[in-house]
Amino acid sequence: MGLTEYRALLIDCDEVLVDRDSGVWTALQPLLDSRGGHLDKEQVLAEYSEVVRALYPRFAELxxxxxxxxxxxxxxERWGLKASWEEGMSFARSAAGWSLFEDAPGAMLYLRKFYRLLVHGDRDAEDRGLLCERLGIMPDDFISLASDPLLDPEWLKANELEPGSILHVTRPSAGRQAAKDVCLICRGRSKHPTSCAADYCINSMADLVAQHQLSLRR
Known part of the structure; x- marks a missing residue:
């Protein structure tokens, strides 16, 4: 399908709209200072992502x-350090201040003229309203990672949408490259997949806007 034929975009929150990696890296600095030595940012973030994935089955509880x-x-514990629960909660609360990518607000402002914008992510209830305001979406359009609207017939029916009318805007690390109706946002050349099986592979949300404008002219 062409970009102009979709009715909705399901956009990953973190690493597509929100610069999670920079936020996590900054918030981990007190712990990393205690660790000392030369620290590879990509390795640290990979370890963080691994730990979070293992914890997500307990999301309803935690x-x-x-x-x-x-x-x-x-x-x-992995790094042989001691950290208090207060330090852990300070790290967790840093998520409220994670920055949007520079191109995200303008792209969302443009794209909502043509699509229903759904954002796929998780935040605490007290932070969700402000994030939705920054992204220019309604709170009901912020969908938890614990659910997949593309696989929920009741949600699709209630929202008068079909899976084929929704383009999933995601990142290479999200593991959805082979799925149908996917747009990969590959921020930074080092993150580009060697081969792209997605419908669209582009560099940023700004590029998605540019591709949409080109589609309108055809």
Whole structure:
């Protein structure tokens, strides 16, 4: 399908709209200072992602802050360090201040003229409203990672959408490259997949806007 034929975009929150990696790296600095030595940013972030993935089955029990707090504690244990629960919660609460990518607000403003914008991510209830305001979406359009609207017939029916009318805007690390109706946002050349099986492979949300404008002219 062409870009102009989709009715909705399901956009990953973190690493597509929100610069999670920079936020996590900054918030981990007190712990990393205690660790010392030469630290590879990509390796640290890979370890963080691994720990968070392992904790996500407990999301209903822990909540978003709980997952991040336990991730902080488990990273400290991996690195042979001691970290208090207060330090863990401080790390978890840093998520409220993670920055949007520079192109995200303008892209969302443009794209919502043509699509229903759904954002796929998780935040604590007290942070969700402000994030939705920054992204220009309604709170009901912020969908938890614990659910997949593309596989939920009741949600699709209630929202008068079909899976084929929704383009999933995601990142290479999300593991959805082979799925149908996918647009990969590959921020940074080092993150480009060697081969792209997605429908669209582009560099940023700004590039998605540019591709849409080109589609309108055809």
């Amino acid at each position: 909540g978003f802050s709980g997952v991040l707090c336990f991730a902080h504690r488990q990273l400290a």
